[in-house]
Each structure stands twice: as C-alpha cells, then as structure tokens.
Amino acid sequence: MNGAPLARYEATLQGLARKDRLRTLKPRAGRDFSSNDYLGLAASKRLGEAVAAAIARGTPVGATGSRLLRGNAPEHEQLEADAAAFFGADRALFFGSGYIANFALLTALPQKGDLLVLDELAHASMHEGAQAGRAQFVLAAHNDANAVDDAITRWRAEGGMGCVWIAVESLYSMDGDCAPLESLAALADRHNAFIIVDEAHATGVWGPDGRGLAAAFEGRDNIVALHTCGKALGACGGLVTGPRTLCEYLINRCRPFIYATAPSPLMAVAAREALAMLADEPMRRVQLHERVALAGRQLADRCGVIPSGSQIQPVVIGENRRTMAVAARLQGRGFDIRGIRPPTVAEGTSRLRISLTLNIGEADISAMVEALVEVLAQT
Template identity: 60%
Template sequence: MMFADQHRDLATLTAADRYRSLRPRAGVDFASNDYLGLAGSDRLRGAMVEALARGVPVGSGGSRLLRGNAPEHEALEAAAARFFGTEAALFFASGYAANTILFATLPQRADLIVHDSLIHASAHEGMRLTRAACVQAEHNDAGAVEDAIATWRSAGGTGRVWIAVESLYSMDGDRAPLGDLARVADRHDAILLIDEAHATGVFGTDGRGLAEGLDGRENVITLRTCGKALGCEGALLCGPAVMRDFIVNRGRGFIFSTAPSPLMALAVDEVLRIVADEPARRERLWDLVATAARVLAPHGVAATGSQILPLVLGDAARTMRVADAIQRAGFDVRGIRPPTVPEGGSRLRISLTLNATVADIEALGAIMGEALQ
C-alpha cells in the first residue's frame, strides 16, 4: 500500500488522541494572535488597495539575489531598522523561516547554542541544521544558562556562545528575564537571540516589544514576526549589519527562496506606522487583560500580565472535552496538547484580542464555569 508508513503514523496519532485536522473559523476570537485587531484594519486595507492601484506587484518573481529584490522590501527593512533602533533588518516570508535560517546559518562549528527549554519549534528546526553544539537550559533561568556556558568552557569549548530565548512565551504567557540574560551574554562575550513574536506591537514604546532597551547592541539579534499583533505576514530579523550581510551570502533558506510579496512588505511598513499612531489599540487590549484577570482567574486561568492566558488542565482528553464544550457555546478557545506543550501540560490557551469585547470575556467566564464542572 502506498504511504503505508504514513497511514500507520496517522493511526498511531488517532489512538493516542493526537490526530489533528483543519477546520473553518467559528465563534468569538479567543484563539488567534491578532492581538491588536489589525488584520482587518481599514487603514491597512486602504494602504493595500492604493498600492495595488499604483501597480505594486503581488509576486516578487524570484529570490532577493536575482530579480526579486523590490523597492518595497528595501523600504520596509530601512523603516524597521529605524523603528526598532537597530543597524539593519532583513525581511522573511515567515517567522518559522527566519528562525530556521538564523539558527542554521549564524552559529558556526565550534560554537555553542544555549536555548530555553520552551523555545519555539522553528528554533529547534534551525538547530537540527546547525553545525554548532546545542544545549537546553531550564525555562526562564538565567543562572542555568550561565552554568551551561561554564560547563561547556570547562570541557574545552572555545567558540562563540549564542543564547536563544523568547521574550514572551506563546503557551504560558510569561516573560523571559531579558536583563539578566543580557548580563550573562555580556560576561561571556555571547550573542543574545530574542524571539519577540508575541511581544511586538503589544509591549514597549509604540509597540517596539519587550527587548526595546536592548536593540542596537552589537551582541543582540531580535526576531519580530509580522503575522501576530502586526496583523500581516512575514518576519524581520533586526540586528547588526554583519548579521544581515552574512545571511544574504550564506543563508541557504534565504538565497534559494522566492522573495516575499512586495505587497506584503508594503503592508508591514504601513502597520509599523499604525501601531505607533494608534496607542489606543494597546490601551484597549490592556483593559481586556484586566477584565480577564478578574473574570477568568476564579476558574483557574493564570493571570500572566500578558494577553496570553493558559488554563493548565493536565489531562489531554479532558482538555479537549472542555474546549469542545466552550466552542459549541460560540467561543473559539483551543485545547493545546503534547507535543506542542510538555506531557501533563495540556491546557486551554486563551488569547485576548481586540476581536473580542469585555462582554465577550464575561460571557466566556460563565460558560467556562459550566464546562469545567
């Protein structure tokens, strides 16, 4: 039988209650990463319509090193470097692609990558391709990172150290101790890689993220994805110019990929202005965060101080039953199971966006109480 191995694997997933399928959107949005409601922004839509009318192409027609390097790509990268306060920026089609290329390209054979235990799957994909040694550190533990570096040095490690973390973790909603990690990087002549996917647009001055105070340093590289709070697609790697030049020359995933859409580059350029011009969006989001802390905490939902609120139920089957009951009541709350989260960590991931209202959160609280009984 063709694809016999794949059929067996799918049967195994089904037996383990891990089979996944795609389905249409339904219910009030408590699941997306469109935190500021920008994906449907009238201003963003208008910018796209105007760009199409004046002939900005949808497709790039080739890789950036061939004929795919459009003025819109270069304008976005210059604007992003100014906005985030870095020497340079480089635009990618997705955060997954950017992380994979970053980890596969920059660290070298004699180097060490110390990564947080909850780092994103895209970083792991890049580390599968890297020539550097990789070691995991306990979650949000700067001391564990420093211990890993010391152990590696004592065993004869001589190369560069790369410290890889997320500033805001997508399944737990907690923040990395960026100040402590920056000091570890300074003490060990290391480079700090910060994935700002879920913080960009939401935190910092004008939405510049949690790493705002570290941008522009020679030993810091940040990833800003554009498909979450920025409401678009793609990702920006921000850091020293040598980082940009090295990836352009050595990053196989960059060199041999068709360039992202010039139209999307223009959209991201516009949305950076929107997040700076419309602080009321962030203010409204924080009102929702405060409401959720009051309404949902009695049901066991963690008050994380961010827009991501987990309710860890542990058992995967129960998690999916509760999620199904909430969805049938008209609220799009998703159950998250291993391997996305650790074994025993199945949870509801409640995402607060401007696509929901205070009344929606209060209604969700009532439904959640019934579903958890």
C-alpha cells in the same frame, strides 16, 4: 501502487488518534479567542486601504524571484529601512515567515565550534534550527538564567573555544510568560555571547510604541531580534533586526534567504503600514492591556487560574481527551478556543490557550469566563 508504502503513515495517524492527539483542520467560527491578531490589524480599514493603494499604483502581488535576483522590490527595502529605524537596530531583513526566519538564524549564524544555549520551551522553529545547524547546542531550563550560565561555564571548562549564542522567546507562546531579558543580557555581556530574541508575541503589544520586550537592548552588537509580521502586525512575514555585519552575512550565507522567492511586496506594504499604526494608534495597546487585566481578574476569581499577565492565557487541564472535550464545548457555545496538546506542550500539560485580542470586547470576555466555569464543571 498498492497501499503498503502508505501503511506506516496510516499507523502513525492511528497511533495519534489512540492518544487523542490527532489533529484536523477546522474553519474559523465563533468569537475570536484563538488568533494572534492581538491588535485587530489584520482586517483593519487602514491596513486594507494601504494594500489597495499599492495595487492601484502597480505594486505586484508576487516578488517573481529571490532577493538576490529580480525579487528585491522597493517595498522590501522601504520596509527594512523603516523597521530598522522603528526598532532601533542597524539593519533589518524581511523573511517570508517568522518560522523560516528563526530557522535561518540558527542554521546560519552559530558556527561549527560554537555553543548554542536554547530555552527548553522556545518555539519549534528554534529547535528545528538548532538541530539542523552546525553549532553544538544544549537546552536550558525554562527562563532560568542560572541554567544558561551553568551551561556556558561547563562548556568552557570542557574546552569550548568558540562563540556562545543564547536563543529565547521574549514572550512564550504557550505559557504567556516573559524571558528574564535583563539577566540574560548581563550574562551575555559577561560571556561575550550573542542573544537571539524571538519577539513574535511581544512585537506590537509590549515595549515603547510596541517595539517589543527587548526594545532596551536593540542596537547592541550582540543582539539579534525577530519581529514577526503575522501576529500583532496583522500581515505576514518576519523581520530580523540586528547589527549590519550580521545582516550582510545573512544575505551572503543564509540559504533560506538566498534561495527562497522573496515575500510578496504587498505584504511588505502591509507590514510597513502596521509599523506606522503602532506609532499612530497607541490606544490599541492600551485597550488590549485593559482586556488582558480584565480577563486575568475574572479567570482568577472564577476559575482559580493564575493570570499570565500577557495576552496569552493558558488554562492547563492536563489530560488530552478532557482538554479537547472542553474546547469543543466552548466552541459549540460560540467561543473559538483551541486545545493544545503534546508535542506542542509537555506531556500531562494539555491546555486551553486563550488569546486576547481587540477582535473581542469586554462583554465577550465575561461571557467566555462564565461559559468556561460551566463547561469545566460539566466535563
């Protein structure tokens, strides 16, 4: 085969390079200011021992098939039962990843003739699911409950007769801000609508016992939540919680659930242990919140950065090349901070995404802020 079939891909890569948007894989190095391991559970002794004990008693590494075949392991069912009880939902389903779970929800639940209103800054998996799904979808201005209300009202006025679905993140992964869930829940009740809440970055960190920002609304008939296991829980996979009827519908009609090999039973063990750790070790959240407050104060005082109030702190720089240059210099000083560029964020808003976790201490935060001040002045 000559190189012609690859030419268009080469041209795309060259175009990305010209725009300073070419991505490459880099190994982990330096102090952790980029991971989503917010509570430091991924390498915790207790989580490791739970997995080791499961292996010792014969728990298999692989699931061997889909959940509807021989892949339905006792570990999956135990995790789902514990998760439903922990989050206060009727039922839980375990998916292989949060991305797949979001995609699955938006392609399976909203039906033809329905309306899906999606926050414009919702995760890429939600946008992909909306585009691949059967329902009409519209984007609403970020965190604007009035914009959601207007979209629904407009659709009804134009003759829309189906169900309405509202899809948001509770804590946004690039801005670190929170959705107006109370307003959206009231709006959903008024319009007899469903809400799908991606709790990926809130699970484990916020809400009672780390149950997330939507904890007060779980258990309602019109709330479906996604609790990612690969961030604060330190494992892998995604737990969908919601009404039993909708979960049973997913088992019967959700192609990413039906036709995918089930997640590793060992990951189910790890996620289950992580949920127990959330209840048993509340000091992890307290310590993380203290680090969030410290970083917010120092970044505001030294850099003029408005604190996000969460463990995700953006420092918007704007231009792609400068953003990546600042990130590279910080990495060279031993701080693993990554630059985020379009299309992950909007044009002109390239940024550093500073992630606060228990893998770093207060001294690390102060040193990082000092380095950031110097690098920004030099770059």
